[in-house]
Amino acid sequence: MHIIVSPDSFKGSLDAATVATTIAEAIHAVQPSFTVTKLPVADGGEGTLEALVAATNGHYIQATVQDPLHRPIETCYGILGNGSTYIIEIAKASGLPHLSVEERNPLLATTYGTGQLIRDALDNGARHFIIGIGGSATNDGGLGMLRALGMKFYDAAQREITVPRDLQRLVRLDATHFDERIAACTFTIACDVDNPFVGPNGASAVFGPQKGATSSTVDILDANLTHFANKIAETGRLALHHLAGAGAGAAGGLGGAFLAFFPATLQSGIDVVLDAIQIDEALAQADVILTGEGKSDKQTLSGKAAMGILKRANKFGVHTILVAAIIEDRDALQNYFDEMYALVEGTVTAKMTRANPKKYLYAKVIDIMTT
Template identity: 50%
Template sequence: MKIIIAPDSFKGSLSARQLCEAIEIGIHNVEPDAEVISIPLADGGEGTVESLVMATGGQLHQTVVQNPLGNLVQAHFGVLDDGVTAVIEMAQASGLPLISAQDRNPLITTTYGTGQLIRHALDLGFRRFIVGIGGSATNDGGAGMLQALGVRLADSSGNELPRGGQALNRLARIDSSGMDPRVHESTFVIASDVTNPLCGPNGASAVFGPQKGATPFMVSVLDKALSRYADVIAQTTGTNIIDVPGAGAAGGMGAALLAFLGAQMCSGIQLVLEAVRFSEKIQGADLLITGEGKLDAQTLSGKTIAGVASLAKEHGVPVVALCGALELHPAELDQLGITAAFSILNRPATLLEAMRHAGTWTTQQTEQMIRLYRQIGVIR
């Protein structure tokens, strides 16, 4: 019996690696002799560095950067086994978990720390970058990152703007002449599965702003700010970024990377799946167990589970998904190629309680699932 475990994280409670461990315990409690291969995954957000470094036998580099509110935090970036490719995870420096719920304010949060991570990697000689841009607490269009790399954003009086998305409403000029020249010696690949444009009803502020603490009024302010930002980017670079798919990823970080760093957009989950040699490892498997915190409409748009299920289908391997919240209908699960999906919750619970017991409940739900599969003869 061969079972592949390939989940994303349960954000805020279990990393992808911890989720793999909880699922593996549940399998071996029922089938102690099962061959289990754990492949923790990510799609550009939290856990991307860990997944790629583990998959390639790379290394982590630690440093200190500013978090979204400007406080100093420990962060790391990864280096792949080729020794020349640095993997920057935006969530490490500008991620939502780095600030408490009551302090989340996308009007003022900044991506400055992500720029510091890039600069630190440049200092160490790296010139090839993969930048994972998920899980951010920011809505500043990547302006803070640009500021950390030497770009000057000024108002109509020539005064440099403070950090944060709201300040972009006063943006009049972008001066990139001071950008770290090593950026122009480098190549950047964006790992993201978000295709949202920068502005509008499907843009960064409207779709992702509320997750970062934005009220409806804040969403309106931030959307206008990013529209202004796009206008000045067009004046500065000749690039009309506002409607480019993916420009709205991570609060508009996609726009800055595309317009100023010459980045190439790449599917985050496909990049990770190739790095971990997923197609090779899934051959001959009897079952694949995946999962993420919530199965919803965003799952359908190309997140981790969609990528995993697509490859599993090619190899004829049934897929079961575990999650905290299940919001997809059976027809949508069929669309993804998922045989069945189960919430790990075993009773009514608050979000905090569910997060606290996520590991134990995942193990228990896995045990029940494997018992059922064994009883009906799917697993022998």
């Protein structure tokens, strides 16, 4: 029996690699002769870097960059096991975890650190990139990232614009010193939103509040990104404003910057990850795949990791088991997965699983393997 273990993280409790290892250990405790392949996953957001490095036996590269408020931090990016694909997760440099709630300020926060990571990877020979763009603390339309890679932005007095608050004053983009190596690269952007750059469904309106924007700040941010899009369009590049279904509004407009200035394609986050870990090749040899997540509900059916795995497994007729800490909306899910199991049931409470998630995950898999 060949079982693939391919979970997402149990958010707030266990990362995907730990979930996969715990499940594999439980399977082998009951069935030591089974072949178990661990392929932890993520959906393009936080945790994507770790999942891809772990699943492909890649490694990390450390770097010192600026956080969203321009303070130096130590962080990392990765190289996949193939030795040629570099993975950068923007949350590692420009993400919300770097800021306290009180520090969140999308008028000042920038993606400069993300640009520094790209530049460092280029210096190390990178030419093929996967960029995970979930979890950003920024709403700068990629201003910081572009600046870190050599682009300049000026107002009428030839003062350089460095923060998104001042984009309303932008009159000129200077790409003279934009890193020319970028043109020889490929960028696959792992993105699971299709919001436009601006407008009522755009970056500022939809994602601004979680980054610290008030209603009045949202209006300023949206007006500034609209002006930014105007100036980008004047250079002959994409008119990002209402680009339909392309994800230009992802990560505070960073998706739009990739579309306008990079040889980039935006793809479903989970599909990017599944392709990178070559899950189709693994499924062709498998009998069962066991996936999991912290909470399964109707949202699981809308592009989350477990659903992406299920779709791939169905192509190969592989039996699919879902294990989650909590399962809601069972009626909506039961027509999709062959088997479903929740850690929280019977005498096991959510409080108990939060206190010792590995214990209850291990015990649940033992139960699954012995019944």
